[in-house]
Amino acid sequence: MSKAPKSLSKELATLAARPDTDIDFSDLPATQEQDWNGAQRAKFYRPIKQQLTVRIDADVLEWLKTQGTGYQTRLNEILRDAMLKTANHG
Numbered sequence: 001m002s003k004a005p006k007s008l009s010k011e012l013a014t015l016a017a018r019p020d021t022d023i024d025f026s027d028l029p030a031t032q033e034q035d036w037n038g039a040q041r042a043k044f045y046r047p048i049k050q051q052l053t054v055r056i057d058a059d060v061l062e063w064l065k066t067q068g069t070g071y072q073t074r075l076n077e078i079l080r081d082a083m084l085k086t087a088n089h090g
Helices: 006-017 058-066 071-089
Strands: none
Touching: 058 071
């Protein structure tokens, strides 16, 4: 991923610092309840992945692989579930 030029970064920072009250919505129609029917939150959200080396017991890895393809995704789901449970009860 390439870094944005300094001029663009400066412009984005300036815009981000402006209050929302400065936004002119006069040319946008208001949304209605039916506009949101079928809407899905975070449909295209993809968390940033980080590659790392991890030591996992051989039997645990074998079990993950016997569940079919996508064992790394499954491992991530198991860890995320444990993280969320701990966060909600910790």
